[in-house]
């Protein structure tokens with residue numbers, strides 16, 4: 662067993678979580694969510710997406726969000742987080758140069774490019790083939806790095822595709838290798854439709870980690886089939902030490918019908934705390950945030966741990 666001593670949580674609720682909400686969420690509500698997430702001790706909050714508002718209307722206020730975060734960070738340069746006094750990284754998705762240029766104008770310090778291990782998903786999600794997407798990302802990554810901005814890479818459909826079904830781990834490994842070679846500091850492996858099971862997740866990771874060291878990989882698992890925590894346990898055992906999750910289990914993917922949210926951050930924290938793994942995040946504060954945003958959105962809290970903690974208050 663190689664369980665890590667510490668895990669970094671990348672909180673994706675404000676982006677992956679909200680991008681699929683059909684009713685527009687007010688920019689002020691998003692900013693309040695991000696502030697609360699940061700205050701709970703989360704060091705990395707994915708906050709927006711510089712994508713076409715015609716494709717993903719919910720992310721149309723990316724500029725306002727990132728400018729507001731830049732300005733509040735400037736007001737208090739050492740920290741945005743008022744309670745934990747730790748610096749938070751606010752990142753944004755940038756699928757192409759247009760997105761990157763807009764993000765740089767807003768002072769974004771970290772961006773992410775997002776590809777797929779499935780041809781069909783790539784076409785539906787970003788309107789190009791896998792090969793074209795990698796060609797598109799290369800100058801984005803190069804330009805970002807020259808501007809001193811870190812770049813994360815995503816690979817979707819690592820354990821299955823809504824259009825193609827099974828995806829060979831070799832396909833995942835190939836895309837991950839290219840993203841790393843371009844200069845992504847970390848590659849996040851997305852089980853976009855939450856179909857994975859633990860042994861499958863381990864097998865995929867074994868193959869990918871032959872191309873990208875495990876220290877540069879992250880797990881981004883959706884919980885559609887209720888397997889996300891089991892899958893995380895399996896990949897933690899392999900040494901994964903970065904987990905993407907979403908407060909209250911918010912989310913779904915606009916290009917993956919029926920996909921439910923990411924694994925809930927509260928549930929991940931509870932699991933990690935039970936294993937004695939440090940995260941630096943205050944579970945009670947995060948549970949209050951999950952309860953608050955669920956009420957704001959008028960939807961049930963998707964975190965079992967969040968529900969249990971709030972019921973016991």
Ligand SMILES: CC(C)(COP(=O)([O-])OP(=O)([O-])OC[C@H]1O[C@@H](n2cnc3c(N)ncnc32)[C@H](O)[C@@H]1OP(=O)([O-])[O-])[C@@H](O)C(=O)NCCC(=O)NCCSC(=O)C[C@@](C)(O)CC(=O)[O-]
Nearest residue numbers: 711712713716756759760775786787788815817818851853
């Ligand atoms: C990638 C594009 C933009 C290509 O879209 P396209 O239509 O192929 O792009 P285009 O270059 O032909 O431009 C068409 C129009 O879009 C505009 N445009 C072009 N680029 C941008 C931009 N960056 N920002 C704003 N506008 C943009 C461009 O200006 C033009 O506007 P028009 O002249 O027609 O008015 C489009 O397909 C798109 O926005 N897709 C959205 C994809 C998305 O956000 N998906 C969800 C996130 S991925 C995800 O959730 C999975 C992940 C990461 O969480 C991991 C997992 O769980 O698997």
